[in-house]
Amino acid sequence: MDRILVTGASGFVAKHVIGELLRAGFRVRGTVRNRRKLTSIQAAMDLLAPGTQDRLEIVEADLLDDAGWAYAMEDVQAVMHVATVIVAEEPRDPSTVIRPAVEGTERVLRFARAEGIRRIIMTSSIATVGYGHGHETGKRTYTEADFTDLTKMRRPWAYCTGKTRAEQAAWAFANGQGMQLTTIHPGAILGPASDPETSISLGLVGGLLDGSTPAMPRIGFAISDVRDVAAMHLAALQHQDSIGQRYLCTGPYQSFEDVATILRKAYPDYPVTLKTIPDWIMRIVALAGGPVRQIINDMGNxxxxxxxxxxxLLGRPYHTSEEAVLSAAESLIRFNLIKAK
Incomplete structure (x- = not known):
């Protein structure tokens, strides 16, 4: 049984990736910044891959520190670099998001190369694909051939900057060192939570369900189901022709109103808003920072x-957007993160 290293093991996506690997028969070593996260990982595996925890090892390793990475890479056949920093609001200091993304990726690849590991599967994002192309109005479809141009962004966005620079660094390192890289690019990741420690992206659903989102911005996004994202990591590992490739893991475009409609139909007793916010108000609010700053580049297009x-590559259809939204809602309610009505 090959051992696969999964970075950021306590994250929403990483837990599902680990579950996929364990169910497929692999041994897994996961990294966390602090072993206090071990309980949530164990709870997730009880749900996602019961009876497999004897093949799971969790070790401490920080993306901004060399300590622990040499051991983490020992006896590992491939690395799935999933770890990243995601924040709900645009930070005052962008380096708090950018540094772990870029330096962390460089550190993971450097230690993998030192241990003789060549196969790397990296969780990237649509943020590295669809920005800086002068697209400010109307519709446009992007493919894996598109790469974000940070020099032409309408507004700076730390997450987009970090993920784009990290992917650029990964391809440069892989090409220079003869490593076998594949990148996976999800959109807004929804789907079922495996334990109460969920992701910021599920807050989109939670905010609509509990009424803390009183009105919706007039934007949309490509929804990705976490189950598809995790399964695509495994599929990339199992298919040699994925080496050197980028893969979008995205369903159809859905507006905020589309998501609200899905939730209102399934949960008619919940206070899901009907109101939208005009773009001009959003642009004014964005000047003050906060979460609006993170979506300003998507307004009007x-x-x-x-x-x-x-x-x-996955070999099957994606979960539908409705499945992703409703499974997210169900798990938020089940874990008492949204009180049942």
Whole structure:
């Protein structure tokens, strides 16, 4: 049984990736910044891959520190670099997001190369694909051939900057060192939570369900189901022709109103808003920072992402947007993160 290293093991996506690997028979070593996260990982595996925890090891390693990485790479056949920093609001200091993304990726690849590991599968994002192309109005469809141009962004966005620079660094390192890299690019990741420690992206659903989102911005996004994202990591590992490739893992474009409609139909007793916020108000609010700053680049346009290449790698259809939204809602309620009505 090959051992696979998964970075950021306590994250929403990483837990599902670990579950996929364990169910497929692999041994897994996961990294965390602090072993206090071990309980949530164990709870997730009880749900996602019961009876497999004897093949799971968790070790401490920080993306901004060399300590622990040499051991983490020992007796490992491939690395799935999933770890990243995601924040709900644009930080005052962008380096708190950018440094772990870029330096962390460089550190993971450097230690992998030192241990003789060549196979790397990296969780990237549509943020590295669909920005800086001068698209400010109307619809446009992006593919894996598109790469974000940070020099032409309408507004700076730390997450986009960090992920784009990290992917650029990964391809440069892999090409220079003869490593076998594949990158996976999800959109807004929804789907079922495996334990109460969920992701910021599920807050989109939670905010609509509990009424803390009183009105919706007039934007949309490509939804990705976490189950598809995790399964695509495994599929990339199992298919040699994925080496050197980027894969979008994205479903159809969905507006905030589309998501709210899905939730209102399934949960009619919940206070899901009907109100939207005009773009001009959003632009004024964005000047003050906060979460609006993170979506300002998507206002006034529709970004569609062609996930057909990734779906072919997966070998089955993606979960629908409705499945992703409703499974997220169900797990938020089940874990008492949204009180049942």
């Amino acid at each position: 529709e970004k569609h992402f062609d996930g057909s290449k990734g779906e072919k």
